[in-house]
Amino acid sequence: MDFTPTEEQRTLRELAVEILDDLEGPELWKALAAAGVLGGMAETGLLATVLVLEEAGRRTAGIPLAATYAYGIGPIAAHGSSEQRERLLPGLSDGSAVATGAFPQRGGVTADGRGRLTGTVPLVPWLREAAYVLVPTADRRCWLVRVEDAGVEPVETTAPWAAGRLTLDATRAEPLGGEVTYADVLGRARTAFAGLQAGVCAGSLARAVEHTAAREQFGRPLATLQAVQLRAADAHMDIEAIRVTTYEAAWRYDEGLPAESHALTAAWWASEAGTRAVHAGQHLHGGIGADVEHPVHRHFLWGRQLDAYLGSAPELLAELGQFLAQEERTAEVGA
Template identity: 60%
Template sequence: MDFTPTREQREAAGLAAEIFADRSTPERLTALGTAADTALWTTLCRAGLPGSVTETGLLGLVLLLEEAGRATAQVPLAATCVYGVLAVAAHGAPEQRERLLPELTDGETVATGAFGTGEPPAVRAEAAGGATTGPAAARAAEARGPAARLTGTVPVVPWLTCADLVLVPDADRELWLLRTDAPGVAVTPVATTAPWSAGRLDLADAPAERLGAAPGPVGPGPYAEVLASARIAGAGLQAGVCAGALARAVAHTAERHQFGKPLDAHQAVLLRAADAHLDTEAIRVTAYEAAWRRDTGRGAAPHALTAAWWAAEAGTRVVHAVQHLHGGLGADVSHPVHRHFLWGRHLAADLGAGGQLLEELGQLIVDDEEATA
């Protein structure tokens, strides 16, 4: 394994770090409140960063998201790249790639995905002729076609209120592209822990197009691949959130004095910070490995779950530790470190409970062993 970034990946991450440091300041984030930073998103797109992931791959995206997480930048970078740019580039039909990729990479279209934490949402897809896609005879390719009408509800979709395009899996794990301004689509804002412009998606016979030229084989297929990419991207974002939080804790404990010496001179403080550092590095390295395996064509399904587990479990420990190391300031909701706390908690919930992820990982291992037996 070699996680050394390429020159292109390093340059993209360096540029992202500069933009986020300059534009995503605590003062600007306070002024934004819960709104998405549309000006920052425009700057990122003009710099070519969302489009760069078609060349730098999932590992390149993870590096960009680390920088976004450090600054808790309120932009739909992960959602647009995972559910838009990378999904269309990998699974879209040639016509879809030609039509959608330019508008996704130049910022004209913001994308998101209605995926949840693992199981597909309760969305029903009906073919143009009215035949429901499912395990019955209508599941045949000729009955499904390239278009469908979707009905169902997804309670929480990140970045939905500022999205133009949603990647929606149906109950059979087929992927559909849906415009938020299409008839039969209702978007209702939802308040969440992190200010990700989330919303509830209600579909009533809403027109959608299949991602790809033709239906794939019965089973996970592209759905599983997009979900794995989303989990890896979430872990990369969490690594940045934790690194940014820990940097604040290091600065605070070096400056704050107690009993005549800096807080970081106390062994208990050092040990707590050291544990948080090790957890942060575990999140980072598992995210890097999973992304590297996806980019190089190696199997990455268990590695994506491993990265998600570390991001959910260890990420929660880190943001709680940093909150604790700030003492009374950690309880101040207006302090910048509180934003990292909220993001870390929200990312952990978005990725899924640790027990749920371990159960899925265990089942995956069992299934693989049975398949090779």
């Protein structure tokens, strides 16, 4: 395994960093699209996408970058028909359209023989800004739905994700790939959002390091206290665990290797260790960390939201255990 970014991947990350440092909000989204970052993420692979998302998370950039790639650009490029790619990718790549997904599949949506979907998904991130939503059904197929054809109710969360409740009532949809598409989309999405979480946690720790280096107590910086150093070191190790497992999963997808268990591992680390890391970042700020107006509080809220969105750590660990047990049974039968 070699996670060293290629020249093309480094250039894409550096371009994204330059724009992320200068702009925010709608202007940031337009600038990233105009500079070719969205299209470049599809062309340079999932590892490059993770690198860009890590930088976006580090700055808690409130844009639908992860969702549009994970549930729009990536799946359509990989599994869409030539007609779907020609029709949908230009708008997603130039930022004029946003995509999101009703993942993971919880058995709440079904499809009839005419390709019409019925069911409800309680929370879909960025649904209120999306033009398309990728919806998995009980048979593990994926369907593209135009958001304007579905029912959308606002759902307010602590993260700026313009989330919504999706209601489908014999809603028209078009299929995207076959049954295998679901596992591939979910695994890649988990990897992408784990990359985002790595950045969120790294940004939180960077703020904590800056704060403890400048803040003094009893005539010495807080950063010189052993307890502070140990807490920061633990958070650093947690973030590195998220990062390396995410890089491995992304690399395996790019290389065409089996990666479903690796994506689950990355998601587990992002959920379990990510929660610890953003709590540490807030704790190291002392009472200031409880101020909802302080920037570190934004990292804390994002970290908790991503933990909830990826799935609780016990849930992900149980799914990983089931997957590994099934692999072992399959291997025994094959032998």
